[in-house]
Amino acid sequence: MGVVRTIVFPALRLLVWALIAVALLYIAFVRGSGEDTEAAASPSAVVDPPAAAVVRGDVTNTVSLQGSIQADPATTVKATATGVVGKVRAEVGDDVEKGTPLFTVAVTTEPPPATDPLAPPAAPTTRTVTVSATVPGTLATLDVLPQQAVTVGDAVASVSPGTLTVSAPMTQAQQFRLLQPPSTARVTVPGGPGTFECTDLRTGTPATTPETPDPDAGYVDPYADPSSAMTGATVSCAVPAGVQVFAGLSATVDVTAGSATGVLLAPVTAVQGSVGTGTVWLVADDGAQVETQVSLGLTDGQNVEITQGLEEGQQILQFVPGTDTPAGQPGGGMYGMGY
Template sequence: MSQRRAFRRVFLPAAWLVIGALIAVSLVRLAFAGGTSAADDDLFPTGEIPAETVFAEKATVENKLTIPGTIRLTESKELNAPVDGVVNWAFVKPGDNVSLGDRIFQVRTESQPEVAEASVSDTEGSEGEQLTVEAAPVLKYHDVYASATGKVGAFQIEIGDDVTKGTGLGSIQPQEFLAAGSIDPLDRYRLMDESLEAMITIDGGPEPFTCKDLSVGDSASKKSNASTQDQDMESSMDPMATGESPESSSSSEISCAVPADVVVFDGLSMNMEIDAGTVEDAVTVPVSAVRGMVGQGAVWKLDENGKEIRTEVELGVTDGKIIEVVSGLKDETEILRFVPGSTPAPGEMMQMEPYPDEW
């Protein structure tokens, strides 16, 4: 056998076998013993994410809310039967304008008095017999008065109908309007001052006007017409149609009376802008850094060893993103961006400062 043939048949296969064995041993060692020592690599990951921090800073806080809504008529006033009886008369007809206290209906009641007994004597003076005398029924008339100034609605009964106490007879629709919208329950904390006013703007309508005596209810706005109800039903079945989430149904109604000298119509769209106060040059922190948003709250500092320290603070005005710290925290103090144990909202994560390019 020539040397060349011996090299190809014996030596070359043996060399490949040795190389394969060395690779196999190396892989086993890497799998069970790891690579280079972590102590020799300063960039070895620890699995711990450093706490995100921010600094308290001076800023102006404007507590303003802009709420979309509609102009609608105030709720109608029901007219109910005051007693059991018969509807005897109607002093008006549907569509008539009436004033507070005007007579609208009359209900007649009929009651039978107690049976009366009378004595009848004969001509000889003998003791008389007791005769029963039926008395005439007692009729009484009860008027039903307008509970508000407005327009008479459709009658729910007809003249001559028997009714019981509390039966609905009709209604009065006041010709007064409300500017009404929906507010998130958490935003109600920003409107604790009962003397607040709103500026109402109607595109294509009258000049913006002031709406006083804001009222916040505990349920979402009730629509006054069937078409709006149908639209709401469709929207609830398909949340993507309006871009709103189903949770919006948990909002509260906020409303105020439209001044009588302002010309508006039922169903107009409007924007309600509420200025609940502005604070300038205030110590502020992100709302995500505070536990508690009204009156007293807490933030977390970091000591030299990175330990979290709860710090009580007094809180003031907020715009929903930042909040005023009245006392308990100085300007330029470093605190945690998020309350310990809380999960940042997607929007808050988007607002976080990006890492430097060189990282």
Template sequence: MPVFRRVMQVLWLVVIAVAAVALVKIAFFPDRAADADPTTPGGQLVEPRWEVGRGTVTNDIVLTGSVAADEAVPIPATVGGVVWEVYVVKGQWVDAGADVLRIRGDVIDAEGVPQTVWRTVTAPASGTLSSLTAFEDSSVAAGAAVGQIAPPTFHVSGSIPPEELYRLIQRPTEATVTVNGGPAPFTCTGLQILTPMPGQDGGGDGSGGAASGPTLRCAVPADVTVFAGLTAQIVIPGGVAEDVIVVPTTAVLGQAQRGVVYVVLPDGSTEQREVSLGLNDGSMVEVTEGLAEGEAVLQFVPGAPAVPGDPTGGGVVMIAPVDGSVSFSR
């Protein structure tokens, strides 16, 4: 009996020792696969794709501008001669057509005979007489300005990036203006987009360049109270296209009229395809010809950087590891 007990004690000691060794192995020496070779790629980059669908493109161009008083209107002398009488004073309000001064002029008639004529110069516009350079007994030349009238009207103007002109397929005649700290948004009429010509605004050095880029201007309604120098937001409506084929602008090489997209084929390869473009809201562009709903295109033109703020979240890269799972990284 003592021998059996001793044998059992030895067996228990062996079992406890084996269990202790196993625990140490698990805790400090876990099984693991052979270290991967850091020079061997472990995943595959898959270029993001966009499934072609339908949507609405609202082509509004938002710009920053300022309010300014309309330019003074010159008062031209209708004949050369001597100012005989002046009917107004500087700073006075005058209505269009009101008498400003009277000139005694000497002219030569068709037969070459000198003639004395009397001409009354009238105000070409309503406003405040901001300057008056003619006075009684002074001499004036025909067509020369004898004064200026400051009209009570205002306009809003601002610069427009040249590339934005591509978005204006049809030139609008109105814009919506919101004056900072001013009245409710109003419609600004008579919208003009002006592009400087070579030699204009100081560009007369023959270099062929203009002093500045395109600008826009529209008239403030007479019943809207504004002041010169106020800043304003200008929204130019460029049209709305509803239920049309759209893709992100990042997917198109070229942003106006014609472009190129990279269409994903069934076998995963891509082909370049020329498309016709319509309205563009800065993030999505209408495709009028060349793509069908349900096709897939590369979300980003190969080689082009991701554009911050694009409609898909921007800069999403799909990473496909060798095990077949897919993850996303920004």
């Protein structure tokens, strides 16, 4: 029994460890290298880029913008004569019309020099000039007092129109989609009176810019979609009288700039370009990808109308070559070219 315990068991233990070591070496160097050689010899899998069919359908170019309600600026009233304020005829808060008297100015005119040195000097003459409101509205400020001296061009009062405007900034892509905007838009104010139609729709650049500089104005995100950059342009429209909203409230502005039915459509991700003309990659029967020029119409942000260059049922690449595709697709990432 002592021999078995001191010689046999240790020998068996060494044999087991030796077998394990040999097995590990075989797996690491023989079998592994064979699998690597086989994998290297086999061709790598090729994933065909996804394609999409040109279909016929309807498209409505509705752009949804996030903006706010703003009070229309007051109009400044300037003094029309140089002299001394006489009678003040209005008070702040009064409703005024164009031409409503606000105050009078006593204008003194000195007489010309006498030609006869012996004649008594002529007395100066005084005439009264009335300064009136130049627009209708509510008198917001009146910065004069009786006996106060004023000069032509002095800002002496302001008249608020009492109207409101909905204003919303646009991105680069949205500005291209609203090259020919309609005259009205649909506005929704959260918690407000419900959706209403605003009129006198116009696009442009605000007359004033924020006085506080943007600390990130000089930074350009290299991964940002250029079409999502703000351009400084805005869409604005007038809030109709009788709609109960207030300055400072947020609002959603939906602008519908055209619609079409039964037209050829392609995904916007398949088109390089967005206004007038663009390029798609047509998939031929043999799988070849042919760069093809097309004419473009309306878009809803997902699909774009093809007015010329393609036929219904043709296959095109779903994504512009060289751009990322959405997550879940081969080569997934963020959207590439499009609207």
